[in-house]
Amino acid sequence: MRHLRPVTAVALSAALLTAPGIATLSPVYAASSATTVATANPDPAALKARIAALMPKGDTATKRALDRLISEPSSIDGTQYQCGPTEFAAWQKRSTANWTADDFTILDNLGAFDLPTYDALVDGSENDPAYALRADAQVMTKTMRKLEKFWDIKSDDIQLMAMHGDMLRDTARTSRMYQIAYELPKAQADELAAILAQYIAQPKFEYGNHPMFTLNAFAFTTYGEPIEGVGVVGDRIVMGDGILRAYREMGYGDVAPQAILAHEFGHHVQFELRMHDDHPSPEATRRTELHADASAAYFLSHPRGMSMQIKRVTQFLRVFYSIGDCGFSSDGHHGTPLQRERAGNWAYQLQESARPKGRILGSVEFARLFDAVLPRLVAPDARAA
Incomplete structure (x- = not known):
């Protein structure tokens, strides 16, 4: 993802699945605003119009600053490469088969796919139960301890935490993000939070727990510099419930948590080595990923890491393969x-x-060897017509 100093961050997964035009069940969360849509099944056109009236007309400075942590344009010539739909993309399509085009539009307009990330970026802490690891907590904690000993970088300041989709039902937290990221007055933010809580309270969205809302993992640093509108955010790795669940459902639950966490820790190695270009480009992003x-x-x-055998190695290579994307012109x-x-x-x-x-290679030597082989890894491989 985009690496703009002093703010740097990296996300693991490809972009959200788009629909045409864009578990455990919890109690319905009560809407708290007198002006919000009151029906359980509001008219989509009226709801979209009300959301449009409440949301800012363009991106705010704070939202742009936060989005620099999770996005980057790309323009690689995809005709030079073999690439096609992956198992991960197929899982996304299956998991949202009962969502309508209106659902995607309304949720996107409400920022539902971004709010859990903004919340973790701004307010997350590994010491706060709201961001505690849930599924796979034990294996990820063990893996994190091994990673800290394995790589020769400063890592005792990296917080490991989770982001959970159920924050979308918490109107206080979503209102706070609307106020910070979208720079909205409290009254408007409260109304949007109530609309979101009511809309998300449907079985097909699992009352906010659907994995699409947290289908990512992030590593980021600000190098000690403040984010506009937010302040200084400490080094951290945020693991989304959704990405972990997706790989469990695809049959990789015994390897994906370690593989995803090790990937994100690899970005912290890059941060310490200052491997990110001051002038980001698709090629620079691909290199760091x-x-x-x-x-x-x-x-x-x-053998001094997780010491996985060849069968397990094959499994996690498949994890990396399935997350790869063909979005040569997308973020x-x-x-x-x-x-x-x-x-x-x-x-x-x-x-x-x-x-x-x-023997464990030092991070600098490993990066040198990787850069030497990178041209071979990314050489055009399209089959002749």
Whole structure:
């Protein structure tokens, strides 16, 4: 994702699935605004009109500052590469099969796909139960401890936390994000929060717990500098409930939490090495994403890392493959599935050939070797017509 100093952050997953035109069940959250739409099934046109009247007409300075943490334009020539729909994309389509085009439009206009991320960026803390790891907490905590010992960077200041979709039912938290990110007056923010809480209180959205609302994981730093409208945010890794659930449902639950966390920690290695270009480009983004993939594969397969055997290595390479995307002209292109798989394979072979066995390469040396092989990893591979 975009790397603009002093604010830097990286997200793991591809962009949200778009519809045409754009679990555990909880009690219905009561709308608290007298002016909000009162019916359980409001007219979509009226609801969209009311949301449009309440939301700002353009992006605010604070929202742009936050979005620099989670987005970046891309313009790589996709005709040069083999690329196609992945298992991950198919899962997204299946998981939203009963959502309508109006649902996507209304939720997008309300910022529902962004609010959990903004909330974790602005207010998240690993010491706050609201951001505590839930599923896979034990394995991720263990993996984090190993990562901190494995890589030779300063990492004792990195907080590990989660983002949960159920924050969308908490009108106080969503109102706060509307006020901060969208710079809205409290009365408007409160009304939007009430509309969102009421709309999200449907079984098909799992009352906010649907994985589409937290289908990502992030690593970010501000290098100690403030974010406009927010202030200084400490180094952290945020794991979305949605991305973890998606891979459990695809059959990778025993490996995806470690692989995703190791990938995000790889971005913190990059932060410490200042690997991010001051002038971001699609190629620079792809480089850092593939480096994070390689860093994860190296750690997960290394005997002094997670020491995964070849069967498990194959599994996490598949995780990287399925997250790859073909969005050459969309935000945050992370590399094609084949490129991500190649990066992981290269790192696995690197540790397999190490002598003496068990030696851990320093982060600087690993980055040097990766950059040397990168042209081969991203070489055009389109089949001749």
